[in-house]
Amino acid sequence: xxxxxxxxxxxxxxxxxxxxxxxxxxxxxxxxxxxxxxxxxxxxxxxxxxxxxxxxxxxxxxxxxxxxxxxxxxxxxxxxxxxxxxxxxxxxxxxxxxxxxxxxxxxxxxxxxxxxxxxxxxxxxxxxxxxxxxxxxxxxxxxxxxxxxxxxxxxxxxxxxxxxxxxxxxxxxxxxxxxxxxxxxxxxxxxxxxxxxxxxxxxxxxxxxxxxxxxxxxxxxxxxxxxxxxxxxxxxxxxxxxxxxxxxxxxxxxxxx
Amino acid sequence: xxxxxxxxxxxxxxxxxxxxxxxxxxxxxxxxxxxxxxxxxxxxxxxxxxxxxxxxxxxxxxxxxxxxxxxxxxxxxxxxxxxxxxxxxxxxxxxxxxxxxxxxxxxxxxxxxxxxxxxxxxxxxxxxxxxxxxxxxxxxxxxxxxxxxxxxxxxxxxxxxxxxxxxxxxxxxxxxxxxxxxxxxxxxxxxxxxxxxxxxxxxxxxxxxxxxxxxxxxxxxxxxxxxxxxxxxxxxxxxxxxxxxxxxxxxxxxxxxxxxxxxxxxxxxxxxxxxxxxxxxxxxxxxxxxxxxxxxxxxxxxxxxxxxxxxxxxxxxxxxxxxxx
Numbered sequence: 001x002x003x004x005x006x007x008x009x010x011x012x013x014x015x016x017x018x019x020x021x022x023x024x025x026x027x028x029x030x031x032x033x034x035x036x037x038x039x040x041x042x043x044x045x046x047x048x049x050x051x052x053x054x055x056x057x058x059x060x061x062x063x064x065x066x067x068x069x070x071x072x073x074x075x076x077x078x079x080x081x082x083x084x085x086x087x088x089x090x091x092x093x094x095x096x097x098x099x100x101x102x103x104x105x106x107x108x109x110x111x112x113x114x115x116x117x118x119x120x121x122x123x124x125x126x127x128x129x130x131x132x133x134x135x136x137x138x139x140x141x142x143x144x145x146x147x148x149x150x151x152x153x154x155x156x157x158x159x160x161x162x163x164x165x166x167x168x169x170x171x172x173x174x175x176x177x178x179x180x181x182x183x184x185x186x187x188x189x190x191x192x193x194x195x196x197x198x199x200x201x202x203x204x205x206x207x208x209x210x211x212x213x214x215x216x217x218x219x220x221x222x223x224x225x226x227x228x229x230x231x232x233x234x235x236x237x238x239x240x241x242x243x244x245x246x247x248x249x250x251x252x253x254x255x256x257x
Numbered sequence: 258x259x260x261x262x263x264x265x266x267x268x269x270x271x272x273x274x275x276x277x278x279x280x281x282x283x284x285x286x287x288x289x290x291x292x293x294x295x296x297x298x299x300x301x302x303x304x305x306x307x308x309x310x311x312x313x314x315x316x317x318x319x320x321x322x323x324x325x326x327x328x329x330x331x332x333x334x335x336x337x338x339x340x341x342x343x344x345x346x347x348x349x350x351x352x353x354x355x356x357x358x359x360x361x362x363x364x365x366x367x368x369x370x371x372x373x374x375x376x377x378x379x380x381x382x383x384x385x386x387x388x389x390x391x392x393x394x395x396x397x398x399x400x401x402x403x404x405x406x407x408x409x410x411x412x413x414x415x416x417x418x419x420x421x422x423x424x425x426x427x428x429x430x431x432x433x434x435x436x437x438x439x440x441x442x443x444x445x446x447x448x449x450x451x452x453x454x455x456x457x458x459x460x461x462x463x464x465x466x467x468x469x470x471x472x473x474x475x476x477x478x479x480x481x482x483x484x485x486x487x488x489x490x491x492x493x494x495x496x497x498x499x500x501x502x503x504x505x506x507x508x509x510x511x512x513x514x515x516x517x518x519x520x521x522x523x524x525x526x527x528x529x530x531x532x533x534x535x536x537x538x539x540x541x542x543x544x545x546x547x548x549x550x551x552x553x554x555x556x557x558x559x560x561x562x563x564x565x566x567x568x569x570x571x572x573x574x575x576x577x578x579x580x581x582x
Contacts, residue, residue: 108444197438211338213365
């Protein structure tokens with residue numbers, strides 16, 4: 001009962017939406033709203049005959065690289081800023097300033113700094129993903145129980161051990177929340193970064209289809225982006241469940257009282 | 258049970274929303290034209306805020322459109338790819354786009370109809386309004402040298418790259434060895450100066466800006482493709498043309514007057530361009546102007562279509578005859 005009804009619950013809305021789209025556009029003669037059947041018919045030829053390796057994989061590679069840079073920088077700086085009041089006081093104004101700048105407007109400057117290749121695109125993704133991770137890490141680190149910190153210090157645990165077992169552990173639920181927010185930002189910036197100085201990529205190709213009036217192919221790219229978003233979120237949940245299993249178990253136990 | 262019920266209700270709401278959305282999309286088409294209080298037809302035109310469209314701004318100012326009982330509303334779009342859907346949906350009655358984009362749209366099955374010439378090469382190699390520039394001291398001296406170089410264009414597989422490829426081919430170079438990247442025109446002068454790209458295709462005022470920073474023009478891709486190359490056109494949708502044939506005729510008349518006026522009054526062009534772009538007076542004084550003949554140059558459309566097919570930008574030539582008034 002549970003598995004089946006859960007699957008039905010998860011799939012009901014998507015299936016209904018696809019059906020609605022299918023029937024609403026079935027007889028469409030509108031150039032920009034082709035029938036869904038036509039869009040789905042173009043998926044295979046558009047993406048699975050070469051473009052998967054020449055466009056989709058490079059895009060995902062850049063996304064993961066930018067995301068990884070953001071996670072490392074965000075968590076690293078976040079632990080520093082969260083642990084030290086002085087560092088926070090000094091770093092806060094410039095961080096707020098940088099956070100307020102939307103990464104797309106930085107692209108022309110990043111081109112001058114990093115050229116027109118992959119580095120520029122990875123930088124664009126990283127500069128956007130950094131903020132939710134950084135800010136959530138700072139808050140998470142600040143919220144770590146001071147008694148725990150003091151106890152760890154009293155037991156003379158080495159600094160790396162304290163950071164790993166007390167600070168990162170304690171802040172990990174919030175770090176994970178920041179990472180989840182960053183994931184969707186990363187996907188958006190992956191597409192935006194490919195609007196400039198690109199020669200390949202999923203976003204790039206989709207925009208090229210739009211510009212060359214290949215509308216069913218453009219829709220297929222949009223759908224593929226959405227599917228990739230769903231898959232990334234799914235993978236994220238699996239990884240998070242594995243890393244934060246202890247936390248979710250703790251919460252569940254607390255709720256039971 | 259409650260959660261299940263909620264899912265159902267949410268699904269139903271979403272289905273209705275999706276259907277409504279799809280319904281909106283399927284409609285459109287254009288055709289209806291509003292009239293203002295004075296009895297003039299309200300006509301929106303999608304234009305790109307660049308030098309090329311100076312005539313329509315001049316024509317509006319000179320009253321050529323009012324004489325034809327048209328109240329002109331100029332709306333700026335980012336480029337042809339954004340203006341074409343606007344014209345197709347009836348949001349704009351007319352639009353301005355480069356001819357390769359229009360040919361691509363036609364080839365893909367969009368019913369675009371050219372109603373007036375846009376702008377054309379001025380035919381002067383070395384001082385046309387579009388050029389490929391290289392950094393000072395570059396090894397690239399002539400078109401054939403572009404083979405193997407990284408060249409910036411504003412849109413891949415469009416009028417920039419197909420005309421460059423033709424000139425390179427004519428010069429004995431291999432255009433398939435050119436590595437094109439997309440950059441916005443405003444970003445190109447800096448990218449050239451910094452050496453991020455080996456060359457860039459720019460149009461005015463960016464030719465003047467780039468050469469002002471030390472870049473050297475190595476080809477005038479429009480003039481060298483054809484000294485009378487018609488680069489862009491004003492167009493409408495098949496639906497609008499069918500529903501309002503005499504409006505199209507009046508628009509064409511006013512547009513042709515505007516083109517003639519611009520052609521005869523270059524100083525007026527240099528003045529008005531400062532009113533709808535950020536161009537300063539000094540640059541506006543020195544930019545190379547395109548030519549604005551009124552004749553729709555069918556040979557140019559034919560040539561651009563051939564070049565696009567040759568480069569693989571389109572699969573086969575569209576029916577050009579069907580795009581003409």
